[in-house]
Amino acid sequence: MHTFAAAGTGFLLAVLWFDLMFDVQTRKYDGEVLPPEVLASISNYYRRVTTEAYPMNRLVALVMLLTLAAICAEIVEGKNPWWIGWGSIALAGSGFVPTMMRTVPNARRLGSAKDSPQEQSRLARAVCRDHMFSFARMLVVLILQLIAK
Template sequence: MHSFAAAGAGFLLAVLWFDLMFDVQTRKHTGDVLPPEILTSISNYYRRVTTDAYPMNRLIALVMLLTLAAICAEVVQGEYAWWIGWGSLLLAGFGFVPTMTRTVPNARRLGSAQDPAEEQSRLARAICRDHMFSFARMSCVLVLQLIAR
């Protein structure tokens, strides 16, 4: 099962990498409001990946669920050290919940470009922060799964 969990973690890291390529634009600007061209770039990206890409955008949620299922199966089978499975489950599970309840709704809202520039800037920075933490968590999951081999 660790191969499926590792593949899922790797896929999710690749998705996060693409997201971060747009998110890091927020890091170069210190003012409260990001420049219009930066907001447009990030907003257009999130509109494409959260709304325009339907039904393919559902694949990410499916991979999250399948990765969790693979990790749960790994824990139940008990083939590897307990801390590998439980550590992976805690890291992934605690990462997926805020992703689905906060990051994705924020990305959809940013993608709609309906809010004032101040709010869009706040959303863009919050998404960037969430994605950096998610990247770190999923990197740890991948390392744990590779240890299990």
């Protein structure tokens, strides 16, 4: 089962990498309102991936669920040390819940470009922060899965 969990984790890391390619534009402007061209770039990207990419944008949520299911099956099989499965489920689960409850709604709102530049800047920074933490968590999950038998 660790092969399926590792594959799902790898897919999610790739998605996060693409998101971060746009998110990192926020890092150059610490605490200030982002320039219109930066906001437009980020907003256009999130409009495409959260709204216009239907039904493919649902694939990410499906892979999250399948990855969690693969990790649960790995725990039930009991072929690996307990800390690999339980560590993976804790890290992945602690990232998936805020992603669905906070990051995705923020990205959709950012993609709508209806808020003030100040609010869009805040949303863009929040999404970037969430994605950086998610990338770090999922990288550790991938490492755990790769050291599994």
